[in-house]
Amino acid sequence: MTSGALAPGTVPLGGLRPARGLWALAWTRFRRHRMALAGLAALAIVVGSAVLAPVVTSYSPTALDPDHSLAPPSRQHLFGTDDLGRDEFARVIYGGRVSLLVGLTAMFVGTAIGVVLGSVAGYLGGWVDTLVMRFVDLMLSFPAIFLLLILINWTGGAAPVLMMIAYLGLFGWTGLARIVRAEYLALRAREFVEEARAMGAGSGRIIFRHILPNAVAPILVQAAFAVAGAILAEAALDFLGFGLPPDIPTWGNLLTQAEDYITSNPILAIAPGVVITVTVVAVFFIGDALRDALDVRSR
């Protein structure tokens, strides 16, 4: 039935404007944040050039050219060359592939752990909740970096990228678990959960099918910040010598290798640092705007 069929003078409730879903509404609110839009554009450039690396640069990130080592920035070499004559621009672009991939996948691992443990603890409560939350407390009062370094040192060598993703994920879920748990504590008392239980749905189905879609907003926001955190953590581990092997170009490795040349060719240290900072700031802005757009209550 269209509104035209209604008696004249009555104002139809709804139907005048097309109904808008949560995501359309969120996008409208998101667009109000200019910094987040700038962040989205910056991130698109960084991610796009990493994905399309062979199109963006014709140089190989690993091809040696000893005759042109430590060259300053020029038209041929936008960011100059490193001590072995490798094109720094190509290394930053290809390095982004590794750093972004590690950041993104580590976020997925951490988010999966955080969501499962947080939701189960929040929904079931009781001893499960106590156990999980005490474990989170333990992780937070632990000098995590020391344990992380011990573990990396312990397994060093085999499948470094996969191990790095696993470690960053294993150490990066506690904050999310707390948030998800709080969300579940609030949601489990709601009518729709009651209803699902009355219909005979099991705990697993209620946790992941009924409640999870309602808790997606805070998880998404936290996931954005987790990507940023993982990128920074990976770079820091590279610097300490416990990250990915030096022959893999990552943003962290590029910075570490540039340390010896900050006087002779400072661009080597400046370029990767600026790219990391811009990428992470972009993710922060996006996460911050998401929080607002999805109406996540800030603590």
Place this chain on the structure above:
Amino acid sequence: MASYIARRGAQAVALLLLVSLVGYGIMSVAPGGPLAVYLHNPQVTPDKIELLRHQLGLDRPWYLRYVAWLGGLLRGQWGYSYYTGRPVLEMIAERLPATLALMFSAFALAVALSFPLGILAATHKYTWGDNLLSLGAFFVWAMPTFWFGLMLQMMLAVRWHLLPVAGLHEIGETSIVDFLRHLAMPALVLGVGSVASWSRYLRSSLLEVLNQDFVRTAQAKGLPWRRVLNRHVLRNSLIPIVTIMGLDLHVLFSGAVITESIFGWPGMGRLFLSALSNRDYPLQMAGLIISAALLILGNLLADLTYAALDPRIRYQ
């Protein structure tokens, strides 16, 4: 308050025991072990390796070794470094003051800067100054710590010769001025992240309190604004900040490891890193325990401050 302190103290000790057990367990199942360096040396025969294994107590099950190690820890016998052969406690004692000096000055710097900045931002909400501060905070969080350190080194030390590049002091120089000049950059690099986050937390905490009825009452009864801010607003905003400070302590620890590496600061962090590459297990274990103890102590202090600030906490 006394029973609260006792309860939290007992929890802290239990936590420390658990940390030591986990750490020890992980290290004892580590592949290779401290004797790996000898395995490929033809000069060292298998029976010599067995002898070494026995001397180091490595032929006993790990839980027995743990109990023995824990007993030694309590008696002040922390074992000997596998690498240098020196007592572990002595090596740590040499390095700990430098790390504590660095952490303490970074902490003090962070408090000294974040409070005025946070108050300024909250009382001048949504002005360009406030916006600039929040933008600055985002950039500070986004910068890799070691990159910030490297850039400072490049500008302040290498280019402009304002501050020394690295180290604790010049050779043969013991003056306090020289020490402070060496401390300035590392403390700034370690503290700047906390300045950013604490000033932001303080801002939102202040804004929340500023909206409370009692603030309006205080103003309405004619108190000067400065007094309202100091006595009524700030005091009530401190509680969440103290909690955040406690939770952020581990950032100070991981940051210290990185900062010490950049600036050649002879502290615990660098000692621990070299212990890792040397497979020096007793030293690794000692580093883990000391840092866990400091961290747990810091959290305990934050909790107690919290309880002192807010009487409601104590009676839960």
